[in-house]
Amino acid sequence: MLENKLGIDNYAQLAREEERISKKKALELFEKGLLENLEAGKFATLQVIHKYLFEDIYDFAGKIRTHNIAKGSFRFAPVMYINAALENIDKMPQSNFDEIIEKYVEMNIAHPFREGNGRSTRIWLDHMLKKEIGKVVDWSKVDKDDYLLAMERSPIKDIEIKHLLKNALTHEIDSRDVYMKGIDHSYYYEGYITFKTEEL
Numbered sequence: 001m002l003e004n005k006l007g008i009d010n011y012a013q014l015a016r017e018e019e020r021i022s023k024k025k026a027l028e029l030f031e032k033g034l035l036e037n038l039e040a041g042k043f044a045t046l047q048v049i050h051k052y053l054f055e056d057i058y059d060f061a062g063k064i065r066t067h068n069i070a071k072g073s074f075r076f077a078p079v080m081y082i083n084a085a086l087e088n089i090d091k092m093p094q095s096n097f098d099e100i101i102e103k104y105v106e107m108n109i110a111h112p113f114r115e116g117n118g119r120s121t122r123i124w125l126d127h128m129l130k131k132e133i134g135k136v137v138d139w140s141k142v143d144k145d146d147y148l149l150a151m152e153r154s155p156i157k158d159i160e161i162k163h164l165l166k167n168a169l170t171h172e173i174d175s176r177d178v179y180m181k182g183i184d185h186s187y188y189y190e191g192y193i194t195f196k197t198e199e200l
Contacts, residue, residue, distance in 0.1 A: 002115055004057055022053045022119060026183045029053075029123070030176060040131035041094045041103060041124075043086045043112070049127075050113055050120040058115065065114045074152065076111035085110045097169075100128050101162045105154045122182055130173045139182040141168040 001009055008014040029035060029052055038045040051062025064083070069076050077085045089110060092103045104125045111117045126136040142164060150160035172178045 002058065005059065006057060018054075018057055018116075021056055022116070023183055025053045025056070026119070026123065027180065030179050035123075035127050038127070040128040041092075041100070042090055043107075045127065046107070046112070046120060046124045049123050050116060053120055054116050060114050061116075062113075064112050067114060069111060069114070074155075077109055082110060082112060086112060094128055094132055097129075097133060097166060098162060100125070100132060101165060102158060103128070105151075105158050105161065108151060109155055119183075126179075126182060129169075134173060135169045135171055136173050136178060137165050137168050137182065138170040138172070138178055139168065 001011060001014065004014060006014070006017055008017060029049065034052070035045070035049070038048060047062045054061035064086075066079060068078055085106070089103060089106050092106065093099045094103055104121065107121055107124070108117070113120070122137075122139070129136050146164055147161075150164050154161045170178060
């Protein structure tokens with residue numbers, strides 16, 4: 001169980017409340033135009049997104065994790081290298097679709113937060129796509145299993161995730177419905193996976 005501001009000690013109940021609150025906050029991000037003046041593709045922008053989504057739930061909202069984490073046999077960036085990884089990601093080019101997805105893959109490997117990386121990083125990705133190429137992903141057109149497998153393989157070969165997301169691009173960048181499909185699907189993709197953690 002993650003320590004939380006809600007005083008919840010039941011995993012399923014915490015997952016439900018996390019979903020409800022972060023969805024509400026994600027919608028506020030869109031409706032209030034809070035991302036419009038933020039620089040696309042920067043970690044500082046991802047921090048703003050993560051803090052806004054989770055500040056009512058976790059003390060660590062928007063803060064770089066202090067634990068090493070892994071999913072299955074895959075270990076995300078070790079804590080001691082996270083800051084260097086994030087600095088490198090900030091410097092990566094993002095002028096076209098391929099470059100943007102390569103940056104997204106690297107941010108997934110960095111996995112800078114203790115929880116909520118997938119949700120906040122997908123909003124960050126769409127913000128970057130919108131600013132740079134005038135498109136966003138319609139996540140309702142992305143198959144869950146194909147996405148998870150492609151992301152799992154992306155650190156070695158990113159052609160699958162590029163193909164999958166390119167086929168789901170839409171010009172409806174200002175559509176509330178398209179945006180909310182992405183938020184709704186974030187839970188479908190993540191499935192509240194439990195990560196192995198190590199206290200440092």
